[in-house]
Structures are given as C-alpha cells and as structure tokens.
C-alpha cells in the first residue's frame with residue numbers, strides 16, 4: 071500500500087480542513103496516509119514516503135515560514151518522488167485575483183527549488199467571528215477595498231472542495247502503480 075505524507079501549516083484552521091479532505095480522499099483510494107502539522111516538533115522525513123503533499127496558507131503575501139523551512143530542508147527528497155503543493159489564499163477565490171494566487175505558488179517554488187508534480191492555489195475562508203478585534207478590523211478593511219465580503223458577524227468559506235479532491239486524485243494517480251496489460 072503506497073504511503074503518503076500530508077504536512078500542513080494553518081493559522082486560522084482552513085488549511086487544516088483542506089489537508090483533512092486530502093487525507094480522506096487518499097485513504098478512500100487505499101493509501102496509507104500520515105497527516106502532520108508543521109511547527110509542532112520534528113516532522114517525518116519525506117524520504118520515508120512514496121508521495122508527499124505540503125499545504126500552507128497566505129498571510130500578508132507569504133506562506134507560513136514553517137512551510138518554507140520544511141520544503142527547503144527536504145527539497146532533494148521532495149524532488150525525488152511524486153509531490154503536491156496546496157496554497158490556500160483569499161486571492162484564489164476571485165477570477166480577478168487568480169494571477170496573484172498563482173504568483174504566491176510560483177514565488178514559493180522559485181525560492182525553494184521544489185518541483186512538485188501537482189500544484190493547486192485554492193480559495194480559503196474568512197473566519198471573522200474567530201478573529202480578535204485587530205485582525206477582524208484589518209481583514210475587513212483589506213477585503214472591503216477589493217469589494218469582498220465584509221459582514222463580520224459571520225464567516226465565509228470559498229474553498230472549491232471538488233478541486234481539492236481532484237488534486238488529491240491527480241497525486242494518487244502519479245503514485246499508484248500503472249495497471250499491467252497482458
């Protein structure tokens with residue numbers, strides 16, 4: 071049974087939800103999945119897995135530093151097996167800011183030298199009710215300037231779950247042995 075590491079960092083929880091959906095999709099295909107949060111002790115070594123998914127989210131234009139550190143530390147092992155990168159952001163939610171979301175992915179791969187088999191800039195969420203006063207005020211201001219959702223009495227989820235499942239299936243297909251023909 072192929073083994074897959076899903077390593078993620080989350081600041082407000084949406085990337086964790088995305089990583090769990092990837093985990094479920096891969097398990098349903100029969101894979102042995104290890105799900106870990108980056109930043110909580112020494113992560114598993116990607117060299118011990120048949121495939122790896124890394125997921126992080128964007129705040130002030132950058133992925134979490136722990137995501138960058140993990141990829142830099144293991145870039146050779148990552149480039150030697152099928153891997154996938156999920157980048158969760160608000161920019162991915164709108165057509166008008168898609169290029170920005172793709173730019174976050176391109177910049178990250180350029181800076182780290184990682185060449186994942188599959189990448190997905192995916193829309194995240196606005197969890198206004200869970201932010202403290204300062205974060206809520208800042209996010210409302212920034213989102214309002216882009217004509218986005220600013221009702222801070224509720225939360226908004228923009229994630230395309232079908233795209234997340236398709237991403238997981240694409241990576242799984244790259245890891246699974248090709249069917250033998252007679």
Ligand SMILES: Cc1cc2nc3c(=O)[nH]c(=O)nc-3n(C[C@H](O)[C@H](O)[C@H](O)COP(=O)(O)O)c2cc1C
Nearest residue numbers: 081082083084085127129130131159160161194195
């Ligand atoms: C303080 C703050 C700053 C953010 N900055 C950006 C940004 O620069 N670009 C962007 O596309 N999304 C930005 N976002 C949106 C997050 O990427 C989005 O909320 C995502 O779902 C967060 O994922 P997480 O819950 O896993 O941390 C920001 C969100 C917050 C709360």
